[in-house]
Amino acid sequence: MLKINNLIVYIDGKTILNDINFIFEKGKTYAIMGPNGSGKSTLAYSLMGHPAYKISNSKSQISNDNTIVLNGEDITAMEPHARAQAGMFLSFQTPLALSGVKVYQLLQLAMHGKKDPLKIRNEAKAYAKELGISEELLNRPLNEGASGGERKKMEVLQAAVLGKSLLIFDEVDTGVDVDALKSISKFLIKYKKDKTYIVITHYNRILHYLKPDHVLVMVEGKIVKVGGPELAKTIEDEGYEAFT
Amino acid sequence: MKVTRDKQKEDLNFDYKYGFSMPEKSFYKAKKGLREDVVRMISKIKKEPDWMLEFRLKAYKIFLEKNMPKFGPSLENIDFDNIYYYLKPTENQADAWEDLPAEIKETYDRIGVPEAEKKFLAGVSAQYESEVVYESVNKELAKEGVIFCDMDTALREHEDIVKEYFGTLIPAHDNKFAALNSAVWSGGSFVYVPKGVKVKLPLQAYFRINAERFGQFERTLIIAEEGSDVHYVEGCTAPIYTSESLHAAVVEIFVKKDAHVRYTTVQNWSTNIYNLVTKRTHCGENGFMEWIDCNIGSGITMKYPSVYLHGEGARGEVLSIAFAGKGQIQDAGAKMMHFAPNTSSRIVSKSISKDGGRTSYRGLVQVSPGAKNSTVFVSCDALILDEESRSDTYPTMKIKENDVEIQHEATVEKLGDEKLFYLRSRGLNRADAESALVLGFMEPVTKKIPLEYSIELNRLIKLEMEGSVG
Numbered sequence: 001m002l003k004i005n006n007l008i009v010y011i012d013g014k015t016i017l018n019d020i021n022f023i024f025e026k027g028k029t030y031a032i033m034g035p036n037g038s039g040k041s042t043l044a045y046s047l048m049g050h051p052a053y054k055i056s057n058s059k060s061q062i063s064n065d066n067t068i069v070l071n072g073e074d075i076t077a078m079e080p081h082a083r084a085q086a087g088m089f090l091s092f093q094t095p096l097a098l099s100g101v102k103v104y105q106l107l108q109l110a111m112h113g114k115k116d117p118l119k120i121r122n123e124a125k126a127y128a129k130e131l132g133i134s135e136e137l138l139n140r141p142l143n144e145g146a147s148g149g150e151r152k153k154m155e156v157l158q159a160a161v162l163g164k165s166l167l168i169f170d171e172v173d174t175g176v177d178v179d180a181l182k183s184i185s186k187f188l189i190k191y192k193k194d195k196t197y198i199v200i201t202h203y204n205r206i207l208h209y210l211k212p213d214h215v216l217v218m219v220e221g222k223i224v225k226v227g228g229p230e231l232a233k234t235i236e237d238e239g240y241e242a243f244t
Numbered sequence: 245m246k247v248t249r250d251k252q253k254e255d256l257n258f259d260y261k262y263g264f265s266m267p268e269k270s271f272y273k274a275k276k277g278l279r280e281d282v283v284r285m286i287s288k289i290k291k292e293p294d295w296m297l298e299f300r301l302k303a304y305k306i307f308l309e310k311n312m313p314k315f316g317p318s319l320e321n322i323d324f325d326n327i328y329y330y331l332k333p334t335e336n337q338a339d340a341w342e343d344l345p346a347e348i349k350e351t352y353d354r355i356g357v358p359e360a361e362k363k364f365l366a367g368v369s370a371q372y373e374s375e376v377v378y379e380s381v382n383k384e385l386a387k388e389g390v391i392f393c394d395m396d397t398a399l400r401e402h403e404d405i406v407k408e409y410f411g412t413l414i415p416a417h418d419n420k421f422a423a424l425n426s427a428v429w430s431g432g433s434f435v436y437v438p439k440g441v442k443v444k445l446p447l448q449a450y451f452r453i454n455a456e457r458f459g460q461f462e463r464t465l466i467i468a469e470e471g472s473d474v475h476y477v478e479g480c481t482a483p484i485y486t487s488e489s490l491h492a493a494v495v496e497i498f499v500k501k502d503a504h505v506r507y508t509t510v511q512n513w514s515t516n517i518y519n520l521v522t523k524r525t526h527c528g529e530n531g532f533m534e535w536i537d538c539n540i541g542s543g544i545t546m547k548y549p550s551v552y553l554h555g556e557g558a559r560g561e562v563l564s565i566a567f568a569g570k571g572q573i574q575d576a577g578a579k580m581m582h583f584a585p586n587t588s589s590r591i592v593s594k595s596i597s598k599d600g601g602r603t604s605y606r607g608l609v610q611v612s613p614g615a616k617n618s619t620v621f622v623s624c625d626a627l628i629l630d631e632e633s634r635s636d637t638y639p640t641m642k643i644k645e646n647d648v649e650i651q652h653e654a655t656v657e658k659l660g661d662e663k664l665f666y667l668r669s670r671g672l673n674r675a676d677a678e679s680a681l682v683l684g685f686m687e688p689v690t691k692k693i694p695l696e697y698s699i700e701l702n703r704l705i706k707l708e709m710e711g712s713v714g
Binding site for chain 1: 660661662663665666667668669670671672673674676677680681683684685686687688
């Protein structure tokens with residue numbers, strides 16, 4: 001599904017991700033945990049192709065083995081939109097408001113005519129209802145006047161309409177209340193099917209719902225531990241001290 | 245894929261949908277340059293009454309005396325001696341589409357006049373080479389007493405009304421280009437809406453200039469009587485030229501008590517044109533004037549639609565978009581003059597500059613003593629797309645009354661990298677993401693204009709934006 005080989009990421013010449021190697025398998029749910037500044041969001045942005053994060057590989061540039069491969073396709077040099085088209089979706093930690101860009105318009109542009117505009121509209125409406133966000137929000141420019149919780153729900157809604165295969169949720173549980181967390185989690189479970197989820201989080205509470213197959217712990221730009229759901233419980237009880 | 249700007253330009257020149265030139269086929273062409281005999285000749289050909297000839301001659305003298313504007317972009321390259329001041333395309337006006345000469349019809353077909361007409365036009369007044377050659381007024385409108393015709397016809401058939409209003413709001417001595425227009429005006433629209441009549445569909449005029457070195461000096465006069473309502477739309481597209489051209493129009497609007505006029509402009513002259521236009525409204529008691537002004541084309545535009553709020557409770561609004569690409573200067577703004585109590589004005593200006601283009605917001609708000617309880621709102625937002633481009637704001641407020649509420653906001657922004665990344669992560673390539681943000685920035689204004697115009701406007705902006713890829 002997603003294969004990361006020897007990934008090193010620099011920002012302004014400083015190394016912030018160091019030698020990441022991991023294979024995310026199809027249909028599984030992964031949790032990535034770690035203290036603040038450990039590189040979790042950087043990993044998400046780098047996978048999506050953010051231009052500020054310079055990707056380099058630890059070994060020689062010539063080697064074919066230093067790559068990010070999504071569904072068998074080498075996306076290492078691809079622009080963000082091409083990665084999206086290859087099947088990746090990123091749910092942002094702090095989704096921005098886009099003045100004048102309406103939700104439907106954005107979804108339509110993102111689908112490149114692969115889904116009928118009316119179908120997009122109907123789906124979005126249905127998902128909004130399930131997530132408990134008002135339909136009126138869909139007719140407005142994206143996230144304009146929306147609360148933190150509504151913004152997170154809007155990310156999840158977009159994920160459902162766009163129908164990608166690898167979904168990265170960067171702290172989708174931060175800044176949402178108990179009820180919102182519940183409806184987001186239920187929604188993600190319902191539409192999981194054979195998708196791969198990567199859930200970046202600080203808290204165990206969302207993992208109670210999503211039940212990850214694997215928990216990855218990141219510290220100082222490295223994956224330092226991989227374990228089962230019990231690892232999240234340990235972290236909740238004991239913190240990250242054991243890993244640093 | 246990488247597309248360079250030059251390649252884009254080449255493509256545009258090869259098949260530029262929104263600016264194309266048809267072969268000239270004019271029946272009459274004055275000599276180049278402006279002299280008194282040219283002014284006399286124009287008036288004679290049009291068989292005008294003596295007072296109009298006198299008006300023209302007086303204006304001609306004022307034009308000679310007046311200085312060029314002391315503010316704004318340089319106009320020193322305008323060569324007044326190298327311009328044709330009158331051109332008449334066909335002998336008579338055609339009143340049916342079928343009667344139009346083939347070339348003119350083709351030109352209109354390419355900008356979709358009949359298409360648009362079929363859909364929701366109330367009447368079409370199409371200007372071609374300085375004279376209105378085609379016009380059809382909806383019969384229903386005529387039944388209600390609405391007059392919608394070209395200025396020359398209005399002068400012949402409704403001389404009393406024209407004489408009462410013409411040049412009273414924008415006198416020839418207002419500025420050099422108003423004087424020039426007053427001396428040599430030709431064509432333009434005349435709209436008269438009787439008391440209480442609400443015109444439901446927008447009245448539209450299509451303007452074109454099609455002769456090289458030809459200046460177009462149309463003159464428009466709109467009178468909305470008490471309690472009436474009308475929306476007038478002018479859309480401009482122009483052929484690509486090799487030499488300079490001048491467009492100096494004058495638009496006078498009278499909004500009577502409780503009346504409402506909305507005047508929408510989509511200006512897309514080709515970039516060798518000087519677009520120097522004077523637009524003004526006299527607004528009566530509880531009247532409401534809206535100027536919606538979109539400037540995409542021209543080399544240099546200087547335009548500051550104004551509303552003189554004379555009646556108590558009168559409202560004025562200017563919503564404008566200015567887009568300046570390579571080599572373009574858009575010096576646009578608004579003027580709001582509060583002369584009566586309880587008047588309100590609102591200016592919303594959105595400008596975009598890229599590839600070294602320059603936009604300026606130049607505005608004047610004046611509240612006279614006694615204009616109590618008036619409100620003023622000014623908001624100007626500038627979007628600058630690259631390091632070479634520039635935007636300036638010149639807001640002037642002359643407030644001579646204490647009992648007023650004033651709000652002024654100004655922002656300058658760049659296309660945010662994070663916003664772009666967000667859109668790109670959703671599957672939009674860079675150019676699409678950029679145009680989505682630019683169109684979003686303009687949306688507060690574009691949502692106010694008729695759908696087909698906003699679609700064309702969005703398409704034009706997208707076309708301009710595509711040039712920035714690479």
